[in-house]
Amino acid sequence: MIVGTGPSRAGRRPETTFSARTLAFIRMQPPLHPVLTCRFCGQVHRAIPLAGGEVARCVRCAAHIASASRWGGKHAPASFALAGIAFAVPAALLPFITVEKFGNMRTGDFLAGVFALDQHGMPLLAVWVLICGGLTPLLLLTGLALGWRNPASLRWMGGAFGDWAMPDVYVLAVFVALTRLGSIVDVELNAGFWSYTAMSFALLLAWRTHRLQSNASA
Amino acid sequence: MNPAPPSPVSIHRPAAFALAAAVMLVPANVLPIVDTRLAGDARSDTIWSGVVELHESGLWPLALVVFLASFAIPVFKLVGLGCLLVAVKRRASAIRRPRALTRLYAVLDEIGRWSMLDVFLVAFLAGVVRFGEPAMVVPRVGIAAFAAAVVFTILATRAFDPRLLWRDQQPAAARPFDA
Ligand SMILES: [Zn+2]
Numbered sequence: 223m224i225v226g227t228g229p230s231r232a233g234r235r236p237e238t239t240f241s242a243r244t245l246a247f248i249r250m251q252p253p254l255h256p257v258l259t260c261r262f263c264g265q266v267h268r269a270i271p272l273a274g275g276e277v278a279r280c281v282r283c284a285a286h287i288a289s290a291s292r293w294g295g296k297h298a299p300a301s302f303a304l305a306g307i308a309f310a311v312p313a314a315l316l317p318f319i320t321v322e323k324f325g326n327m328r329t330g331d332f333l334a335g336v337f338a339l340d341q342h343g344m345p346l347l348a349v350w351v352l353i354c355g356g357l358t359p360l361l362l363l364t365g366l367a368l369g370w371r372n373p374a375s376l377r378w379m380g381g382a383f384g385d386w387a388m389p390d391v392y393v394l395a396v397f398v399a400l401t402r403l404g405s406i407v408d409v410e411l412n413a414g415f416w417s418y419t420a421m422s423f424a425l426l427l428a429w430r431t432h433r434l435q436s437n438a439s440a
Numbered sequence: 441m442n443p444a445p446p447s448p449v450s451i452h453r454p455a456a457f458a459l460a461a462a463v464m465l466v467p468a469n470v471l472p473i474v475d476t477r478l479a480g481d482a483r484s485d486t487i488w489s490g491v492v493e494l495h496e497s498g499l500w501p502l503a504l505v506v507f508l509a510s511f512a513i514p515v516f517k518l519v520g521l522g523c524l525l526v527a528v529k530r531r532a533s534a535i536r537r538p539r540a541l542t543r544l545y546a547v548l549d550e551i552g553r554w555s556m557l558d559v560f561l562v563a564f565l566a567g568v569v570r571f572g573e574p575a576m577v578v579p580r581v582g583i584a585a586f587a588a589a590v591v592f593t594i595l596a597t598r599a600f601d602p603r604l605l606w607r608d609q610q611p612a613a614a615r616p617f618d619a
Contacts, residue, residue, distance in 0.1 A: 261602075262542045262545065262546065262602040262603070262606075263538070263542060263602065263603055263605070263606040264603040264606060265606075282606065283538060283539050283542040283605075283606065284539055284542075284543070285542060285543075285546055286546075318564075318568075319568060321568055321569065323571055323574065323575050324571070324574050324575075326571050326574075328568060328569070328570060328571065329568075330564065330567045330568030330569075331567070332567075333567075334567030334568065335560075335563035335564045335565075335566060335567030335568075336563065336567070337567065338563065338566035338567040338570065338579070339563050339566060339579055342566065342578055342579050344579060344581075344583075344584050346584070347559070347563075347579075347583070347584045347587055348563075350559075350587060350591075351559065351560065351563045354556060355560065385552075385553065385594055385598060386594075388553050388556055388560075391553055391554055391556050391557055391560060392560045392564075394505070394554075394557060395556075395557050395558075395560035395561040395564055396560075396564055398502055398505060398506065398557070398561055399561055399564045399565050399568070401499060401502055402494070402499070402502065402565075403565070403568070403569070405497060405499070406478060406575075407569075407575070
């Protein structure tokens, strides 16, 4: 549980003078220990490896800054991300639900909702739903599947796009829609929805395991 | 200690986004968000009448979920952001309870996305219920205004730099923290 080590000394300058060559040598040396900066208050910490299940909190503002996964090795984020991409294919192609009313059958899926918004004169909102529910999750999954070698660019991607990936909110919306429709028409859940839900969970797990690892070693 | 020291103007951007969100919430709540036609019975719903209708048809857990996502979270986010901005703006010296405010910021940052629930709900229903005359769900302009308000609240939280809350605080001493 203990992580606080207070202000890091990684940035401290040497007080003695050195020849240019020695300076270059010093600059090339990696810092004595990896550094972790709290994103809430800017406090710099010395990063130490955490044991599974441990949580690291900022010594200054008490924000959660890192924790260690109980399971999942080095390749866990990429594996989850690949699974998520695999689930994204049926999620995009198969129907989410089948509705029956007056002897008529209709299926609905993610893209049908996007097209409906566009048809009713809201192309911007259609694009927005497509981005939050489909494109950003896919982008993050692809990044996590490919980018495990480069934690810095992954962290940038998470900061830039993480807020806009909302597949979990979409899953909740479908459940609400289902219950609401269930009182009016006959509704049946289909494979596309379960694939979408699995994709959403895979993204959550991939992102979580990635964050744990990159924080613990950043 | 801070990699990029926040400047005094850095609260203008989050304040502008929060204001834009508050402005967009007005049409979002006044204008209808969705039209429903079912077997000759047509109705037009605002966010609030949608919640009431769910409650009246006995689906009160759903009504609660939609109420939280569409009312409670946007309002809580705007009030919370207001508190943070006021705290940063009128600080005489160091802010009094930086830990509590940082926690508030972390919560605001986490919950904002769930407000998109109603937008996704309308989009999904409009994609499914397209039986023409007998049954039809049509999105209305209120939902676009609501989506814009949600986007502005998220942009406001992103633009706010929580390190402002810690500007004049001493860095933590080297001590282990356990909680
Ligand atoms: Zn902190």
